[in-house]
Amino acid sequence: MFPKFHGILSPVVTPFRDDLSPDPPRFVEHCEWLLSQGVGLAVFGTNSEANSLSVAEREFLLETALLGGVSPARMMPGTGCCSLTDTVELTRHAVAAGCAGVLMLPPFYYKAISDDGLFRFYSEVIQRVGSEKLRLYLYHIPPVARISITAGLIERLLRAYPGTIAGIKDSSGDWDNTAMLLENFQPAGFDVFCGSDVFLLQTLRGGGTGCITATGNVNPAMIHDLYQNWQAPDADARQARVTGIRRTFETIPLIASMKAVIGWKRNHPQWAKVRPPLLEAPQDKFEQLRARLDEIGFRMEL
């Protein structure tokens, strides 16, 4: 098996053609660039618009990336869906492809679901996939999924599947929750990734493993650099610069702003396309963002 993930991963944004079909060559190009910047590939995450894709579209993109030479050792595909059968299918596919891990949303349609129900869901998936090669990272993102991965659920899953449950991405936006995870679970080798680069330094100082962060798509080198130099005397200043760039991107909804900026930097405006229900960045706001990014000296080394 590949070594466990550490450091920075990016939920890889998914490029679309004019007809909103995924664009495999540009997807592979972006994956290769991210790897060249030191950043791993959490393909099919929230910022990838993965839930706006079909199962077949996700599998096709993953196959394309592998054929394009992208290493499965650096890939952590998102495989959690509302449907048990879809989740099993995508997870099996990722394991068969040799991916070093998967990032699994809880089923997110029904609300007010108990830990018993979520435990049963994850159990069914793990048992149906039935592979010792499965390395499963839980995906806690209550602001979007409106379903929580609680400490009690993690404990039960770790007891039942100690070789499989590998860690968590905490996208709660709530530092207290990340701190709780770092204290209670990281020491036993359950790897805690914060869900935003804003928390990277705090997470590393707390013993965490790294960060899976949207802006890894546009600012990977600087974030990776902070990861590598988190004990440097100027670490806080580095974190401030990383955070400043994220806040600038956040002046437009993040998926739209990142895709528009990639389109600008690659001189390929089609990159800006998003699938509904999302909307592209409005032109006037994008102009403001671009001006601000130039002002603060933002660069993408393509």
Added chain:
Amino acid sequence: MFPKFHGILSPVVTPFRDDLSPDPPRFVEHCEWLLSQGVGLAVFGTNSEANSLSVAEREFLLETALLGGVSPARMMPGTGCCSLTDTVELTRHAVAAGCAGVLMLPPFYYKAISDDGLFRFYSEVIQRVGSEKLRLYLYHIPPVARISITAGLIERLLRAYPGTIAGIKDSSGDWDNTAMLLENFQPAGFDVFCGSDVFLLQTLRGGGTGCITATGNVNPAMIHDLYQNWQAPDADARQARVTGIRRTFETIPLIASMKAVIGWKRNHPQWAKVRPPLLEAPQDKFEQLRARLDEIGFRMEL
């Protein structure tokens, strides 16, 4: 084209085998029984655990029902998914199968989505399906989807696609919203269905078209009877009986309680199975429910 729906429809609960695969013969049997009770088939709704199924599983069940002789004139499949491509696929399939309508959830993964984004989603689906035979009912269920179908969105969709946008199921649980829909949209032929039989009489008195209701799965004749006799002198007493039965079922989460009762009445306990993240009714609570249903003289004429 088939006449538009009116009266009572049931979000058909989906029977599973021990391995949690859908059970087509029992599904068809239940559909036929519901039709015999005067109730139409909103297959693949929230209470059908539709989002816990794959696209292929839904299409297979629909095909099985058609092969089993169930009329598409009485079927309103749920086809709304997070994914644009899945939604288009299921909607095309339902239209090709001749279904008299579809019930479409908004894409429900991303939150805080604008009316512009939802309009664009529904537009893309309608244009891609590209059929004059498409009759689309909007599905407003904010307690679960955490996305709302607003009056402004309905207006825009009606203006853009007047021959396609046929009505709405309002599962907000908020009578003020249903009243607003009845006042603003029903007079122009946009059909308003309340999402619970608790509101049936109020909806019909307000000029509404009918009700798409979970407990149509277990209490169809009595609810249909209320629909047919809503102007009778004892209509309020009939509504009170209907509501009483619903409240009794609601002592356990509704999907689990209805499936357990169907299993009891059909002497086929496998009916009780649900897919995770849902859980079956606990035995003790089910015994209490059963005793209470006997006490109030609840019957299913199978």
